[in-house]
Amino acid sequence: MELAMFDGKLLENAKHIHFIGVGGSGMYPLVQILHSKGYRISGSDNNETDTLALEREMGVEVFLGQRAENIGGADLIVYTAAIMSDNPELRAAKGSGVPTIERAELLGYLTSRYQNCICVCGTHGKTTTTSMITQVLVGAGLDPTAVIGGKLPLIHGSGCVGKSDIMVCEACEFNDHFLQLFPDIAVILNVDADHLDYFGTIENVIRSFHRFASLAQKAVFYNGDDANTVKAMEGISGKELLTFGWSDHCDYYPAEIVHEGAESSFDLYSGKNRLGRFTIHVPGRHNILNAVAAIAAALYVGTPVEAMKEQLAGFRGAARRFEILGKVRGITIADDYAHHPAEIAVTLKAAKELHFNQVWAVFQPFTYSRTKLLMDDFAKALSLADKVVMSEIMGSREKNTDGIYTSQLAEKIPGSVWFPEFEEITDYVTTNAQPGDLVITLGCGDVNKCAKMMLKR
Structure with a gap:
């Protein structure tokens, strides 16, 4: 492009x-x-x-x-x-x-109008981390403008207009859209093989993230424990370079981590300086690292630590990010936007840690090209669930020129089933799921409609 x-x-x-x-x-x-x-x-x-x-x-x-x-x-x-x-x-x-x-060109223009534009990129976790930063800044009274890829309950939507010079923006790598932005502070969560119909190879993905990092005017916060991200940062200079990760060689890292159901708490360190103990209520180990990245970026623009503790403790996730929609007859229904094998694996691992009897993955594949390129990876990730139910592929902007179908994916996942219509999926799951089970719909299309249909049943 x-x-x-x-x-x-x-x-x-x-x-x-x-x-x-x-x-x-x-x-x-x-x-x-x-x-x-x-x-x-x-x-x-x-x-x-x-x-x-x-x-x-x-x-x-x-x-x-x-x-x-x-x-x-x-x-x-x-x-x-x-x-x-x-x-x-x-x-x-x-x-x-x-x-x-x-749209990306207009968004780029708008990011150029702010003096402290925080742009959050990464193959996974962008929406959650952008939402965390927005929640922290709004709650602390810093009055930011925000553009998020999902709905944040605090602001009743996917964006808000503030009067300060701070903007928080989700930066999507799809078709290199993020290269049209003007970040002052860039946050790079991770770099993985996705959108290969456009990028072709992981090397090209890494190259684009490198170009994005070079756009930052003031600082880059990046995952120092992610090999592809570290590779993308090679040669970047002329701005502050700060790392976050799991280990103490990073500038920001968590310690003394405790998980209790969907709640996690941890001490946050900046070098040898303990900033305090933080609690989050979004499940999964990956969300601790998202929170560390959010805290580091929010600190950079002057957010008080105590305000961050309070706001993160009240954060319950963005819409469609392990969103618990309800519980009926003892069966919990949730929805998640995960549509890449790495995201699905992380989400299902988090679900398995919550001690449900069985975890049902209801998956809607998105685009024929991604399903074809990553079919074996999808099969491996979805096999983490106890039960796998799938819909036909949502083609979106693509035509099925290669003859790719969900049935081909289902053959690679023992015991899985697939149905053409959401009505059939709803019938099957509501008939067979038992009290104590978790049913989670997965995908970036409209599979969340299926979750709502199950709740109504």
Whole structure:
């Protein structure tokens, strides 16, 4: 992908901005920010959602259905990467002569407007860590602007508009989108093989994270115990370089870790200096490291330690990140956004530590290319669950040119089953799950609908 040249005057002549895919979680915070600055906002989407209702309340003109005439009167048109190239509204936009840009370019422009922009990247854990930082800063009264890839209950959505010079931004490596951002402080959680349909090799992934780190103006906080991240940092200079990890060779690390169900507590050290004891209520060992990264970044912009302790103790996760949706007839229903084998493995290991009778993984594969490239890894990760139920693959922006199907994945997981429809999955799980079991839906598509259907049963 050839990155667009940065236009420092992007919004100078715009009064009316139109969003194609305005209901997306990544679009909503941008709408909030620009609406607060006085721009007239309109947008379209194909499905009615809670986000659209919130945007209407703000005064956004929302069109249901994507048609050429929706763009009328706009000075700038923004679309998401999920919009197909043959979408009639996008085609009309690109043929209209009106400046038409992808969401990542607009987000990049907005990050350039803040003096302390914290951009959080990594193959896994971005949303949780961005949410933790946002919760800490909002709760401590630092009044940040935030753009998160999921919903944070504290701010009732995926973003907020503050009056300070601090911005917290989730930085996604998909198609090198994060290279359009302007981080002052970069946080790199981990680097793994994902989006290989675009990157091709892990070496190319590492190269892109290196380029992202080089963009940071003030500091980079990175995982000193992750080999790929350390490799990505080779040759980076001209800014503060600070590590976090599990071991005391890192600048920030936890010690005296205690797990009690979904609760974990730990002492946090900066070098030999003990900063205090912190408690989090999101399950899994990986979330301790996410919290350490969040604390380190929040400290850098002046957040008091005691305020961080209080806010992290009250953090219960972002939506769709090991989110407990309810308990019916003794069966716990949860939902998680995990869609890469490493994420699925981490989530299922955390679930197994919570001492349920059986852990059910209800998985919706996302994109044919990822399923094909990582099929053996998916099979290994999902086999950590006691029961595996799968849906057909959600192709999203892709066409199934290679003939990849869930049945091929199911053959590699002994005892697994798959069904074409969520109704069939719901019937099977609600008939066979027993009191004391955990059922967790996994995937970045719409498999969370299945979790809600199970609850209703």
